[in-house]
Amino acid sequence: MTRHLTLSALAVLFLFPLVWSGWASLEDPSDYLEMARFGEGLGTYATNSVLVSAMTVAGTLVVSALGGYAFARFDFPGKNLLFLATLAILMVPYATILIPLYVLLGFIGLQNSLVGLSLVFVMFQLPFALFMMRNAFEAIPRELEEAALVDGCGTFRAFSRILLHAVRPALVTVGLFAFLASWNDFFAPLILLNDGSSFTLPVAVVSMTQRTFGAIDYGMLQAGVMVMAVPCLVLFIVLQRHYVRGFMSGALRG
Amino acid sequence: MTLTLTRAGRRAAHGAPPARWRGKKVQGWLYAAPTAVIVGVLFVVPLVLVVWMSLNRWPLLGPARFNAPDNYARIADNPLFLDAVLFTLKYTAITTVLLSSVALGLALLVQERRPGVGFFRTAFFLPGAVGFAAAALLFYGMLNNDFGPIDPMLRALGITHEPVKWIGTPNMALFSTIALVLWRFAGFNMLILLTGLQAIPVEVYEAARSDGAGRWQIFTRITLPLLRPTLALMLILSVTGSLLAFDQFFIFTNGGPDNSTVSMVMVAYRDAFFRFDLGGAAALSVVLLVGLVGLNTLMMRRLR
Numbered sequence: 001m002t003r004h005l006t007l008s009a010l011a012v013l014f015l016f017p018l019v020w021s022g023w024a025s026l027e028d029p030s031d032y033l034e035m036a037r038f039g040e041g042l043g044t045y046a047t048n049s050v051l052v053s054a055m056t057v058a059g060t061l062v063v064s065a066l067g068g069y070a071f072a073r074f075d076f077p078g079k080n081l082l083f084l085a086t087l088a089i090l091m092v093p094y095a096t097i098l099i100p101l102y103v104l105l106g107f108i109g110l111q112n113s114l115v116g117l118s119l120v121f122v123m124f125q126l127p128f129a130l131f132m133m134r135n136a137f138e139a140i141p142r143e144l145e146e147a148a149l150v151d152g153c154g155t156f157r158a159f160s161r162i163l164l165h166a167v168r169p170a171l172v173t174v175g176l177f178a179f180l181a182s183w184n185d186f187f188a189p190l191i192l193l194n195d196g197s198s199f200t201l202p203v204a205v206v207s208m209t210q211r212t213f214g215a216i217d218y219g220m221l222q223a224g225v226m227v228m229a230v231p232c233l234v235l236f237i238v239l240q241r242h243y244v245r246g247f248m249s250g251a252l253r254g
Numbered sequence: 255m256t257l258t259l260t261r262a263g264r265r266a267a268h269g270a271p272p273a274r275w276r277g278k279k280v281q282g283w284l285y286a287a288p289t290a291v292i293v294g295v296l297f298v299v300p301l302v303l304v305v306w307m308s309l310n311r312w313p314l315l316g317p318a319r320f321n322a323p324d325n326y327a328r329i330a331d332n333p334l335f336l337d338a339v340l341f342t343l344k345y346t347a348i349t350t351v352l353l354s355s356v357a358l359g360l361a362l363l364v365q366e367r368r369p370g371v372g373f374f375r376t377a378f379f380l381p382g383a384v385g386f387a388a389a390a391l392l393f394y395g396m397l398n399n400d401f402g403p404i405d406p407m408l409r410a411l412g413i414t415h416e417p418v419k420w421i422g423t424p425n426m427a428l429f430s431t432i433a434l435v436l437w438r439f440a441g442f443n444m445l446i447l448l449t450g451l452q453a454i455p456v457e458v459y460e461a462a463r464s465d466g467a468g469r470w471q472i473f474t475r476i477t478l479p480l481l482r483p484t485l486a487l488m489l490i491l492s493v494t495g496s497l498l499a500f501d502q503f504f505i506f507t508n509g510g511p512d513n514s515t516v517s518m519v520m521v522a523y524r525d526a527f528f529r530f531d532l533g534g535a536a537a538l539s540v541v542l543l544v545g546l547v548g549l550n551t552l553m554m555r556r557l558r
Contacts, residue, residue, distance in 0.1 A: 007363055011377040017437060018380065020403055021392045067289035074282025082286060086293050092301065093498050093546055095519040096539035099526050100300035100307060123296040130289060155281055184385025186501050191527070202387040206505050209394060218401035221391055228388040236383035240376065244445065 018229070024222040031219035035227075038208060038220065040197045045204040046227065048114060049183060052200055055118035056182035057175045060125045064174055065167070067126075068133025069159055073145075089127045098191045105192060117192050117200075121182040129174045132246060136170035137163065173246030176239050180232055201228050308540045312533035314526070325537035334513065335521050335538065342518045346496035349432055353492050354485070356436055357443030362477075364444070365451050375448075379441035386438060390505040393434045397421070424514035427507045431515065434502060439495075443488050450484025451477070486557035490550060497546060518542060 025031060036042040070076070071083060101120055102111065110116030140163060148158040164171075186202040193199055199207070205224035209216055236243060283290075309322035329335055364375050381389065396402045397420035408414045421427040454477065462472050478485075500519040503509055509516040516524075522542070526535035 003363070007374050010360070010363075011374055014378050014381060014437065014441070017392055017396055018384070020396060024395065024401075024403075063288040063292055066285045066287075070282050070285035070289070074278065074285065076279045076282035076286065078290075079282070079286070082290055082293065085298060086289065089293070089297055091547060091550065092297075093519070093539070093542055095498060095500065095522055096304060096543045097297065097300050099522070099532060099535050099539060100303035101296065102526075103307065103312075103532065104296075104300055104303060119292070120296060123292050126289065126292060155278070159285075180383070180385075184387065186385070186387035186505070190504075191523075202385060205391060206387060209391065209505070210508075218395045218398055222395050225388045225392045225395070229384045229392075232383045232385065233380065236380070237376070 018233075021222045021225050021229075024219060025226045028219050031217070031223040034217065035208075035220045035223045039204060040199070042227070044197060045199055045201050048198060049201040052114050052118050052121070052189075053179050053182045055115065056121040056125065057178045059118060059122040060129050060178040061171055061175055063122060064126060064129035064133045065164065065171065067130050068135075068137050068167075069163065071130065071134040072137030073155075083130075086130055087127050089124065094124075094187060098188060102191055112193055112195050112198055114193075114198060117189055118182070120188055120192065121178070121185065124188075125174075125178045125181060128177060132170050132174050133167065136167040140166045169242065170246075172239065173242045176235065176242055177246065179235065183232065184228070304536045304539055304543075307533055307536035310533050312531075312536065314530035314532060318533070321533070325533045326541075328534060329537060329541060332521070334516060334524075335518070337513070338516045338518045338521045341515065342497060342499065345428065345432075345499060345517070346493055348428075349435055349496045350489060350492045352432060352436060353439060353443055354488060356440045357447055357488065358485075360440060360444040361447035361451055362473075365448065375444075378444055381438050381440075382442040382445075384438070386501045387505055389438045390434060390502055393430070393437075394506055397430055421507050422511060424511060427511060427515050431502050431506055434506060439492075443492070446488050446491070447481065447484055450481045453484075454480045482557070486553070489557065490553050493553065494546065494550065497549075498542075 039045070071079065098120075105111045105113070105116045105120075108116075110119070144166065145155075145158040145162060148162055149155065153161070184202060185200075186206065189200045189203045190206075193203065196204075196207075201224070205221070205228060208221055208224060307318075308325050309320060310318040311321040311324070312318045360378050364371050364378070384392070397404055399405050399417040399420075404420075405414070405417055408418065419426055420430045458476055458480070459472060462476055467475065498519055499517045500523065503515050503517050503520055504523070507515040509520055518538070519542070522535045522538040525531045525538060
């Protein structure tokens with residue numbers, strides 16, 4: 001009984017901020033209309049966020065599926081070195097790498113570009129994604145593709161026709177993690193984008209709090225919080241099982 | 255069965271090893287090429303570049319000039335940085351202790367599979383699905399004296415009588431930030447600990463219980479020691495995350511009041527984009543990188 005009371009009290013504590021924010025944003029629905037006109041317009045920022053997330057998810061899936069297949073099934077020179085270099089991304093502070101990335105993207109003409117930002121997100125997702133995909137491919141019995149290879153398929157056809165279907169759960173997990181990371185990230189777009197019309201939602205909504213004229217409109221701010229949070233909450237609840245499983249097998253290799 | 259036999263037969267007929275793709279080095283490289291390009295161009299090159307930048311006077315605009323070791327020498331003279339180091343260490347210590355304790359408490363509460371436990375697990379984790387920037391903005395509104403609900407509630411309960419300066423004094427700003435971090439990350443750390451708890455075999459508990467061990471004894475003699483690797487992982491993640499704190503201070507306290515909540519990463523950010531000194535920021539980043547790699551190596555050795 002005490003246990004249940006404690007649990008319930010804690011659940012109220014954890015859910016209260018979310019419920020309050022949703023309620024505060026709806027108290028005056030015109031907050032949403034006002035936010036839609038904020039700066040370059042909510043549509044612009046949301047489109048940027050959707051584009052960046054879509055490119056990040058697609059890029060992460062393609063690169064890590066091909067790479068995972070290579071690491072699970074082929075021997076090639078430099079294999080271990082490349083794997084270690086990829087895992088080393090986890091060791092380097094985000095902040096350390098973003099300032100040279102800002103300069104580097106300037107050299108290759110991708111500064112202030114959504115494509116450049118997405119490529120950076122793909123890089124940050126790779127350690128987790130490559131690890132997940134390699135394990136997923138390794139778990140498939142070799143017989144499955146051997147049959148196809150013997151029947152005259154090239155490795156790419158075996159990969160695209162047979163193996164990709166078998167690793168679908170891992171692909172969903174990798175995609176979900178890539179979406180949550182790129183949709184929510186604040187620091188990378190803050191540094192890599194410098195033109196208001198290319199801002200993603202987190203940067204745009206944070207800039208509402210730093211208005212130089214007039215008071216901050218808190219209702220509008222909570223509307224912004226909800227626009228950012230609701231897609232993640234829905235996706236998380238729908239795909240919760242994948243998240244938890246992927247988390248245990250990938251993030252926790254210990 | 256027939257299938258296996260046929261394949262074995264064909265294999266024998268060809269006399270080739272089963273993995274005919276294993277020898278194809280070129281193919282392996284082709285599949286790994288996108289990974290190699292991304293890791294090489296966007297990780298290895300910037301890593302080398304940041305070291306090179308730290309040895310140069312590197313303004314945001316205009317040409318760079320070699321000036322080593324000026325950028326490093328200037329770090330020691332930067333009073334903002336020294337304060338930031340102390341503040342970040344203090345924040346890291348408090349956050350790590352509180353976060354681990356809360357996460358462990360939550361994990362123990364929802365450890366057993368019972369009806370309804372799934373709901374509580376989800377409830378505790380749900381803030382983790384909200385982005386950190388969104389969470390910081392949420393707290394920014396929730397703790398506002400005029401708009402937020404917390405102040406009126408505290409006053410109605412008679413706990414406070416005046417508006418609380420949630421981010422108005424250095425200590426309160428730190429306190430509020432830690433509350434935000436606990437709310438956002440406790441569930442995530444709970445999930446890490448749950449995986450560790452579930453790896454402990456039930457038999458161990460049963461054996462202890464039949465030997466007459468009490469709850470507290472089971473916790474200190476069995477749960478904690480067997481949870482050590484998971485606790486170590488959580489500590490490393492928490493310490494690393496806290497030492498690199500940026501979003502919460504940038505969005506929630508904006509480093510204030512009076513620069514009392516400026517973290518180390520924030521100093522590097524200000525150097526780069528307010529003082530247009532990318533070389534100085536790069537030097538700070540290199541120091542941060544070396545310190546962090548050293549610390550993590552040390553922690554892994556000690557905790558394992």
